[in-house]
Amino acid sequence: MPRGSEQSDFLVIGAGIAGASAAYELQRFGSVRVLEAEPQPGAHTTGRSAAFLVESYGNTTVQRLTRASRSFLEDPPDGFSSLPILKPRPSLTIARPDQCQRLQDHTKLAVEAGARLESVTPEVAEKLCPVLRPGHVAAAMIEPHARSIDVAALLEGFLRGLRARGGCLEKNRRVSGLRRDGDAWQVSCGEARYGAKVVVDAAGAWGEVVGHLAGARPVGLRPLRRTAITFDPPAGADIQSWPCLLDADEEFYLKPEGAQLLASPCDETPSEPCDAHPDDLAVARAADRVQRATTLDVRHIRRRWAGLRSFVADRSPVIGFDGALPGFFWLVGQGGFGIMTSSGAARTAAGLIVDGKLPAAIRETGLCEADLSPEREALRRT
Numbered sequence: 001m002p003r004g005s006e007q008s009d010f011l012v013i014g015a016g017i018a019g020a021s022a023a024y025e026l027q028r029f030g031s032v033r034v035l036e037a038e039p040q041p042g043a044h045t046t047g048r049s050a051a052f053l054v055e056s057y058g059n060t061t062v063q064r065l066t067r068a069s070r071s072f073l074e075d076p077p078d079g080f081s082s083l084p085i086l087k088p089r090p091s092l093t094i095a096r097p098d099q100c101q102r103l104q105d106h107t108k109l110a111v112e113a114g115a116r117l118e119s120v121t122p123e124v125a126e127k128l129c130p131v132l133r134p135g136h137v138a139a140a141m142i143e144p145h146a147r148s149i150d151v152a153a154l155l156e157g158f159l160r161g162l163r164a165r166g167g168c169l170e171k172n173r174r175v176s177g178l179r180r181d182g183d184a185w186q187v188s189c190g191e192a193r194y195g196a197k198v199v200v201d202a203a204g205a206w207g208e209v210v211g212h213l214a215g216a217r218p219v220g221l222r223p224l225r226r227t228a229i230t231f232d233p234p235a236g237a238d239i240q241s242w243p244c245l246l247d248a249d250e251e252f253y254l255k256p257e258g259a260q261l262l263a264s265p266c267d268e269t270p271s272e273p274c275d276a277h278p279d280d281l282a283v284a285r286a287a288d289r290v291q292r293a294t295t296l297d298v299r300h301i302r303r304r305w306a307g308l309r310s311f312v313a314d315r316s317p318v319i320g321f322d323g324a325l326p327g328f329f330w331l332v333g334q335g336g337f338g339i340m341t342s343s344g345a346a347r348t349a350a351g352l353i354v355d356g357k358l359p360a361a362i363r364e365t366g367l368c369e370a371d372l373s374p375e376r377e378a379l380r381r382t
């Protein structure tokens, strides 16, 4: 190791939920340093999520990772957080007549993967969410055990736990160079130098940029912008009893968020990695789609924002060592599920890094290394 560089066993790039949770798990097995480009952790996608946990969300791999995360999020270790991480918020997926088949297909796959879903009649759906436009819903499915997540408390819990176990987070440290030197990595951030046996790429939308710095073949990561808005509910409405409303084709979702309602048009606009901003069209679409499905009047938009959800071709996360770069570990592609899958993904990463295999509890969900590997066929790396 060159003189003057700070050494650790594991160096994690990025302090969003992926990097923070992986660092928390890795600290049990050696020294950990997290480098974050921004002045605050969670400043990019993690701080911009809609904060829900829905077991039936995403593909089978994602659903398994969400289930693997659930017990930790529900009952984290003592001292992790003074606030509950999860709060009850059932989800209600609704289908118009033309969407019924899609709802049926998705439900079948989700139930096969272990999600707990119940079919409800349109009348029951309208009772659960009294602003649904009469006649809009032809079929509906409820996930009674869906939850909202306190993302700030979760991120802070992982970082507090990391520090308590002796790990460190350095902010304002944008990694600008990665070089393999013998059996270790040399990492530079401007003038600062770090050395580590293992580097974990948890750079979110910048995951491919960091991979490129290390000389890795691309995994095909695509950042897609998603927009969200909040607006006032109708006066006197008891929104806390409402479910999180999901359209069967992901045309929009709507959920209570504090005293406001949060909605998204589920846009997926390709973007460079950047500090994402909402565009007016997506904001207008959010309002329009909510108004078509409900009797809500979305006139006074309180907040609008956008974040980048990053996917690879098969929409499963990429968790594993690069096949050609020893000690370079990918933890990217968390798409729209990185918060709900965080604990399972972090334990998966730690297991693969330390033992070279998935922890037993993760394997029990039906997942195997190949589902997540950066070398898997679906990514067609060239």
Ligand SMILES: Cc1cc2nc3c(=O)[nH]c(=O)nc-3n(C[C@H](O)[C@H](O)[C@H](O)COP(=O)(O)OP(=O)(O)OC[C@H]3O[C@@H](n4cnc5c(N)ncnc54)[C@H](O)[C@@H]3O)c2cc1C
Residues within 6 Å of the ligand: 013, 014, 015, 016, 017, 018, 019, 035, 036, 037, 038, 041, 042, 043, 044, 045, 046, 047, 048, 049, 050, 051, 052, 053, 173, 174, 175, 176, 202, 203, 204, 205, 206, 210, 226, 227, 228, 264, 306, 307, 308, 309, 332, 334, 335, 336, 337, 338, 339, 340, 341
């Ligand atoms: C509108 C919206 C709604 C969502 N809703 C949900 C939801 O309900 N439930 C759910 O589970 N997920 C949801 N998601 C997805 C979730 O937010 C993401 O999957 C998750 O936050 C990704 O975390 P991350 O740590 O990979 O990325 P990020 O949070 O973006 O963290 C990556 C970090 O890496 C840093 N970085 C980048 N390059 C470098 C470098 N060179 N050196 C050092 N640091 C670097 C960045 O500054 C950043 O802080 C939503 C996302 C959006 C946008």
